[in-house]
Amino acid sequence: xxxxxxxxxxxxxxxxxxxxxIRRAKLEQTAEKQRVMGAMDYDDHALILPPPEYRQLVQxxxxxxxxITDVLIKGIPIEVTHPDGAFYGPRVxxxxxxxxxxRHPPYVDPMSSLAGGYMVNFGSYRKGGWKPELDFSHLxxxxxxxxxxxxxxxxxxxxxxxxxxxxLGWRGIQAKIxxxxxxxPGSAEFYDGLEDVARGIQTWISHNAAEARRLAAEExxxxxxxxxxxxxxxxxxxxxxxxxxxxxxCQWMLWYDMAARMYNGSGSLGRLDLLxxxxxxxxxxxxxxxxEEAIFHLACFLAxxxxxxxxxxxxxxxxxxxxxxxxxxxEAAHQLKIPANxxxxxxxxxxxxxxxxxxxxxxxxxxxIPKFLGIDRTVEGFAKNGYPLEVARQRAxxxxxxxxxxxxxxxxxxxxxxxxxxxxxxxxxxxxxDPLIPRSTEELWSRFETHLRxxxxxxxxxxxxxxxxxxxxxPELVLDxxxxxxxxxxxxxxxxxxxxxxxxxxxxxxxxxxxVADSFAALEQRVMREKRLxxxxxxxxxxxxxxGPEGERARLMMKSIRRYGYGGTLADEYSGRIAxxxxxLVKEKPTPAGFxxxxxxFSWANTIPMGRELGATPNGRHRGDxxxxxxxxxPGFRADxxxxxxxxxxxxxxxxxxxxxxxxxxLDPGLSASxxxxxxxxxxxxxxxxxxxxxxxxxxxxxxKVLAAHADPSKHPxxxxxxxxFSAYFASLSEEFRQLxxxxxxxxx
Numbered sequence: 001x002x003x004x005x006x007x008x009x010x011x012x013x014x015x016x017x018x019x020x021x022i023r024r025a026k027l028e029q030t031a032e033k034q035r036v037m038g039a040m041d042y043d044d045h046a047l048i049l050p051p052p053e054y055r056q057l058v059q060x061x062x063x064x065x066x067x068i069t070d071v072l073i074k075g076i077p078i079e080v081t082h083p084d085g086a087f088y089g090p091r092v093x094x095x096x097x098x099x100x101x102x103r104h105p106p107y108v109d110p111m112s113s114l115a116g117g118y119m120v121n122f123g124s125y126r127k128g129g130w131k132p133e134l135d136f137s138h139l140x141x142x143x144x145x146x147x148x149x150x151x152x153x154x155x156x157x158x159x160x161x162x163x164x165x166x167x168l169g170w171r172g173i174q175a176k177i178x179x180x181x182x183x184x185p186g187s188a189e190f191y192d193g194l195e196d197v198a199r200g201i202q203t204w205i206s207h208n209a210a211e212a213r214r215l216a217a218e219e220x221x222x223x224x225x226x227x228x229x230x231x232x233x234x235x236x237x238x239x240x241x242x243x244x245x246x247x248x249x250c251q252w253m254l255w256y257d258m259a260a261r262m263y264n265g266s267g268s269l270g271r272l273d274l275l276x277x278x279x280x281x282x283x284x285x286x287x288x289x290x291x292e293e294a295i296f297h298l299a300c301f302l303a304x305x306x307x308x309x310x311x312x313x314x315x316x317x318x319x320x321x322x323x324x325x326x327x328x329x330x331e332a333a334h335q336l337k338i339p340a341n342x343x344x345x346x347x348x349x350x351x352x353x354x355x356x357x358x359x360x361x362x363x364x365x366x367x368x369i370p371k372f373l374g375i376d377r378t379v380e381g382f383a384k385n386g387y388p389l390e391v392a393r394q395r396a397x398x399x400x401x402x403x404x405x406x407x408x409x410x411x412x413x414x415x416x417x418x419x420x421x422x423x424x425x426x427x428x429x430x431x432x433x434d435p436l437i438p439r440s441t442e443e444l445w446s447r448f449e450t451h452l453r454x455x456x457x458x459x460x461x462x463x464x465x466x467x468x469x470x471x472x473x474x475p476e477l478v479l480d481x482x483x484x485x486x487x488x489x490x491x492x493x494x495x496x497x498x499x500x501x502x503x504x505x506x507x508x509x510x511x512x513x514x515x516v517a518d519s520f521a522a523l524e525q526r527v528m529r530e531k532r533l534x535x536x537x538x539x540x541x542x543x544x545x546x547x548g549p550e551g552e553r554a555r556l557m558m559k560s561i562r563r564y565g566y567g568g569t570l571a572d573e574y575s576g577r578i579a580x581x582x583x584x585l586v587k588e589k590p591t592p593a594g595f596x597x598x599x600x601x602f603s604w605a606n607t608i609p610m611g612r613e614l615g616a617t618p619n620g621r622h623r624g625d626x627x628x629x630x631x632x633x634x635p636g637f638r639a640d641x642x643x644x645x646x647x648x649x650x651x652x653x654x655x656x657x658x659x660x661x662x663x664x665x666x667l668d669p670g671l672s673a674s675x676x677x678x679x680x681x682x683x684x685x686x687x688x689x690x691x692x693x694x695x696x697x698x699x700x701x702x703x704x705k706v707l708a709a710h711a712d713p714s715k716h717p718x719x720x721x722x723x724x725x726f727s728a729y730f731a732s733l734s735e736e737f738r739q740l741x742x743x744x745x746x747x748x749x
Contacts, residue, residue, distance in 0.1 A: 013223055015296040018111040019335055022303050025109065026338050027717060030729055034713075036071065039734035041605050043267060043726040044339035046305045048117040050074075050105055070124040076103045078125055086128025090475045090492065093126075094193025097263055097477070098200030100125050106211035108231065110224040114251050114300045115208045115231050118258040122265035126474065129153055134469045142458030146451070147422045147613055149606060151462035154415035155474055156266035157507075158493070159398035160482035161407025162253055162275055169242030169252075170202050173481055180487040187490025190475070194487065197477045201259050202239050209235035246279040246289050250301045256482070257307050263478040267341070268398035269307035270406045273326040280325050291328060298332035306341050306727065310397035312354045313345035313375045316390045322351035330354070333369055334361045339720050339727040343397040345375040346689055359681045364673035366700040368722025373397055374660075374689035374696075381694070382658025385505060385596055392658070400725025401602045401630075401660045401695055402507065407483040409503040410493050413659070414602065414725075416463065418455050419610045420578060421512035421617060421627050424519060427451045428618075432539050439535040441524045445577075448516075453585050456508065460591040463506050467496035467595065496595055504595045507659055510582045511603040511610060513575055514628035514637075517564040518619035520578075521571035525561050532557060542616040545623040559620025565633025565649040572649060579631075579653035579661075587657065600659030601631040604724055608736055626740060629724065631661035635743045643667065643684055651691035660694035664724065666744055669702040697722045701741075706730070710738050 029048050033040065036049060036057070049055065049071055056074040078096050081087045087096060100120055107117035130136075130153045142148070168176065177198065181191040209232050216228035234248055243249040253275070260266040276298075283289035311329055312322040326344075333340045344358045358370045382392040382403075395403040402413035427447040431439060470476075471492035480486035483493050483501055491500040526532045533541075533554060541547075546555040564571040579601060586599035603610070611626040619634070621627075628634050631650045638645055643665055650663040671677040685696055699722050709716035713731035721730050721741055730738060 013111075015292060016335070019296065019299055021111040022109065022300065023336065023338060025111075026303060030732065031717060034732055039737070040728070040732045041608075041734050041737045042728070043306050043341070044728040044732060045121070045261065045267075046117070046303065047121055048107060048119050050119045054105060070121050071119075072124045073100070073103055073105065073119060076100055076125060078127075082128065082131070084128065084132055086126070088128060088131045088473050089189060090193030090471070090477060091189040093474055094196035094477050096125065098196040098203075100262065101200035101204040101259070104204055104207070106208040108208060108212045108215055108228070110215065110219065110228055112300045112303070113227065113231070113247055113297050114254055114304065115212055115235050116205075116251075116254060116258060117304060118262050120262045122262055128474075131469070131473045134465070134472065136462065136465050139458060139462055139465070142454060143462065145426060146455040146458065147419055147610070148417075148455060148459055148462070149419070149610075150416035151412070151459060152466050153470075153473070154412050154466055155264045155470065155476065155494070156260075156268070156479060157399060157402070157413045157415050158409060158411045158479065159268040159270050159396055159404040159406045160256075160260070160266075160479045161484065162256065162270065162482060164407060164482045164484075165256055166243060166249055166252060166275065169238070169240060170198060170205075171240040172242065173198055176487050180490055183488075184490030190471075190490055190492065193475065193477050194480060197259075197263070198481060201255060204259070205235050205255055206239050209239065243279070246276060246283050246294055247297050249276055249279045250297045254301050254304055256478075257305050260478045261305055261307075264474065264476070266479060267305065267307045268404070269309040270396035270398050271311075271313070271321075272309040273311050273323055273329055274321060276325050277323050280328075291324075294325075294328050295332045295335060298329055299336040302332055302336055302340050303338060306339050308341040308398050308400070309343065310373065310403075311342065311344045311370075312350050313347070313373070314349070314379070314393045316393050318349070318389065318393060320349050320351055322354050326351075326354055327357060330357055330361065330370065334365060337365060337367060339367075339729065340369050341725075341727055342370040343373045343695075344370050345373045346685055347374070347376040350375065355682055355685065356678060359678050359685070360673050362698055363671050363677060363681065363700055366669065366702075367720040368697065368699045368727050369720075371698070371722065371725075372685050372689075372696040374694045377654070377689060377692055377694050378403060378658055378660065381654075381656045382598075384657050385598065395658070400604055401600065401662050403658070405503060408485075408501055409505060410496065410501050411505055411507055411598075412463070412466070413507040414509065414604055416459060416507060417509045417511050417603070417606055417610075418452070418459060418582075419511050419614070419627065420452070420516040420582070421519075421610070421614055423451045423455050424448055424516045425615060425617070428539075432535065441520060441528055444523070445520070449581060452581065456582075456585045459508055460597060463595070463597075464591045464593045467494065467504070467506075467591075467593070470494040471500075497593070505598050505658075506591065506595055507598050507600060508586050509600045509602045509659070510579070511601070511606060511630075512627035513578060513601055513631055513653060514564045514634045515617055515619055515621060517571045517575035517578055518561070518634065519617050520574040521563070521569065522558040522561050522618045522620070524570055526558055538618060542618070545616045546620075555620045555622075558618055563619075563633060563637045565637035565646055567645050567648065572652075575649070575653050579655065583655040583657070586655075598657050598659045599655040601653060601655060601661035602659075602725070603627065603630050605737070607740065629664060629740070629744075632664050644687075647684060647688040647693065648691060651688055651693040654692050654694055656692075662695035662697055662725065663688060663693060664697045664722075664744070666699045666701055669700055671700060697725065706742060710742050713738075
């Protein structure tokens with residue numbers, strides 16, 4: 001399959017023209033996905049729909065747990081090995097994925113320097129969930145009581161070490177698998193799965209190389225024919241050999257990244273600037289690579305998937321590792337102007353040019369790119385888990401809000417979440433059901449603490465089950481290939497009980513911080529101090545969802561307190577108490593099996609489903625409305641929406657152990673990309689991180705444009721927003737998810 005929407009001319013095709021063609025192809029492909037698949041409330045994956053004659057529409061469950069219309073390549077014979085109609089375990093998982101790769105249509109864009117595109121959404125070919133024999137029914141009561149998310153069945157959300165693959169190539173990886181098989185004869189099924197995945201990727205690469213060779217022979221434009229011929233030669237070589245040049249390294253990593261995305265949705269990339277630096281240095285010295293060409297190869301790479309990557313930051317000894325490639329990657333995202341997940345490190349010793357250029361691009365492009373990483377606070381926090389700073393500095397930004405040590409650490413980041421608002425609701429209703437107990441916010445807090453401890457303990461027990469059995473269900477075969485330990489030991493990375501990788505630090509995120517802080521504060525102020533309502537009246541209002549004129553007046557009264565984020569309020573005090581309590585409960589003991597836990601505050605896209613199953617809350621929220629977003633105050637927390645107040649508030653609720661509580665901020669579209677405005681935004685970023693902040697997601701959005709796109713998404717198909725940790729086309733989001741962005745924007749402008 002070839003695609004190009006730029007007609008070749010007899011003049012030299014510039015890199016800018018080629019990128020423009022790639023960008024327009026991306027918009028066409030995205031519009032087609034919107035028509036066929038509907039709303040996509042997640043990363044703007046670069047999935048390309050198969051040609052119509054190869055398409056099979058299916059209903060499946062994505063990694064986010066939300067039903068979506070998906071697309072599978074027609075005619076792929078998926079092997080079913082279980083009576084429930086699914087398949088489990090390394091051997092059949094590897095075999096089925098190899099089948100997917102071998103049947104995958106090739107995709108070659110003559111305008112790009114890199115071959116390949118993926119057409120299978122993760123989960124579409126895999127119908128199973130958790131293996132039925134692996135019973136966890138004893139945990140269902142606590143999971144249902146607190147509506148706990150994740151742990152059992154969670155996959156990926158850690159980071160491979162791409163340096164392994166760049167060094168070995170696919171022939172070297174195959175040889176490593178064979179050595180491991182000889183050393184660990186009891187792990188034959190695991191090695192069979194690994195080998196099938198590796199061979200499947202090799203076959204997929206070879207098919208695309210053949211397609212590039214075919215197109216080169218047919219291409220009448222000599223410039224495009226030359227590009228296709230080079231593309232064919234490069235990929236014919238990369239079927240077995242490691243990359244030698246900057247372009248080849250980009251191509252090798254792209255194949256791996258796309259395979260990982262198709263296998264189970266992994267989008268981790270890590271420190272791209274450090275991975276590519278040796279190739280850049282060699283070619284720059286030899287005079288075989290210009291910066292313009294390097295930027296083009298990087299842009300072609302970023303066009304094919306929105307993998308998460310880090311630029312800059314310290315090396316293991318604490319020296320700043322920012323290098324020329326860091327700025328080239330940033331420039332590639334700037335020139336490409338499509339969704340990207342580029343994070344740049346900001347710290348006491350990082351190169352200030354990276355921050356300044358990042359802010360300039362943010363203000364000029366208005367695409368929410370890049371995001372900003374408070375590297376000093378996250379490194380210091382992770383070291384508090386008992387690790388030397390040299391180890392903590394090895395962590396790389398690899399997902400919506402998280403980092404991991406490439407190839408050495410298994411984390412389940414962003415998978416496991418506790419809804420503080422659900423815990424609060426359970427505590428409130430328990431208090432109200434006991435007429436013998438005096439009702440007070442102090443007593444409610446005591447019960448909230450008790451139930452939050454139960455929710456944490458129930459979550460940690462489910463983490464152990466996943467760590468013990470996930471390798472029997474859906475092992476991490478693609479990521480295993482580039483980790484230190486799995487191939488050598490014959491043990492899947494998820495198998496913590498046998499130590500597939502070196503470190504296990506399991507993430508638990510808290511959600512609905514503002515919802516609960518504002519609810520506690522409203523109860524304290526309106527019920528306890530002012531006595532505007534009594535407890536029974538409040539419960540009736542919540543049960544009726546604030547019905548009637550009296551209910552609406554009461555709702556507005558509860559909502560109109562000075563809320564979390566205002567500064568110096570009851571709600572600010574409660575937000576700090578909640579974050580501190582959650583952190584203490586997570587860190588007071590490991591999982592029952594002894595694995596370390598790391599707290600964070602982040603909701604991802606779960607704000608909508610978590611709110612959907614929750615009744616009305618005392619902060620004036622209606623039944624079914626979304627919970628608050630991450631660590632952010634609710635929209636409208638201050639009439640002026642003061643960014644400095646938000647920065648101070650969110651810095652004050654950090655858990656402090658290496659996982660983040662990001663700040664999501666929408667800024668004035670009148671800001672310019674030069675002079676004083678750049679310095680003001682840079683100063684806000686530096687100040688937030690100096691106060692203890694860990695990550696910032698920024699949007700520069702025009703209110704009228706967003707409202708017009710919300711009313712009719714087709715009017716602005718190229719509008720990009722940083723929704724939460726991820727970046728997406730606004731038109732790809734569901735109406736209710738677009739509304740979340742609109743609500744933030746209206747409240748903060």
